[in-house]
Amino acid sequence: MTLAKSEMGFQAPSSPPSIDVLGTPVACATYDSALERVKALAKQGRPTAVCPANTHIIAEARHDPGFRKTIDAFDLVLPDGMPIVWTLNARGARLADRVYGPYLMRHVIRNTPRPWRHFLFGDTEECLLGLQQALHQLQPDIDMAGMLSPPFRPWTEADEQGFADTINAARPDFVWVALPGVRMERWIIANQGRYRGGVFLAVGDAFTLLSGRQQFAPKWMQRLGLTWFYRLCKDPLRLGPRYLRYNSLFVFYVIQAALKDLLRRK
Secondary structure, eight states: OOSOHHHHTOOOOOOOOEEEETTEEEEOOOHHHHHHHHHHHHTSSSEEEEEEEOHHHHHHHHHOHHHHHHHHTOSEEEEOSHHHHHHHHHTTOOOSSOOOHHHHHHHHHHTOOTTOEEEEEESOHHHHHHHHHHHHHHOTTOEEEEEEOOOSSOOOHHHHHHHHHHHHHHOOSEEEEEOSTTHHHHHHHHTGGGOSSEEEEEOTTHHHHHTTSSOOOOHHHHHTTOHHHHHHHHSHHHHHHHHHHHHHHHHHHHHHHHHHHHHHHO
């Protein structure tokens, strides 16, 4: 982006208040407040990071101290799943909905025409081409700074430096990242030192959903926190072990925390 803050009428909004969920501070944000916050982060003059966190992310951070350090390094953690919203509301928040990564991407794209610049990182070239078309329909005045489909193999130092050179040269305000599992969050934080600026947003399956390669869960399932079940039915062999492990861990840790709170009050 070439316009100065004053030319854009830019005012940095305050961060949404956060509430601890199993050791991770999660912002009590809506799509609108998240939009304003990521726009503010884009003007920081340094690389920043945003993580829409579901039960998998929160449970992994509670279970793995190394991953906890990764999540703690994000500038903004959002409530991606309804169980996270319910946990926040039980602690005093008054949220009506989650901030789901694919819908956040859609909302930000719709509300950031030129001169805001976007970069897509992840998935296949075919998916990226379809996604680019879909994003132009969402926002005809989008400034697509670039896109990169990384190789489907372990990345070398030369690969990582090549990614950084490409993204830095594009000067994006928003870098949308879609990589498998928690590899996405780890990659964003581990490589921040290579980048000059931009908000790196971990949006998971947003690329395949917004490009139309996969379907969103029905709205009623989303409201009931059953997006995971819809996805499980579509891909049971790949997602079954992950959901069994991390959904169970999340429930276990929430119950454990609730019992500890109860005992402290006695």
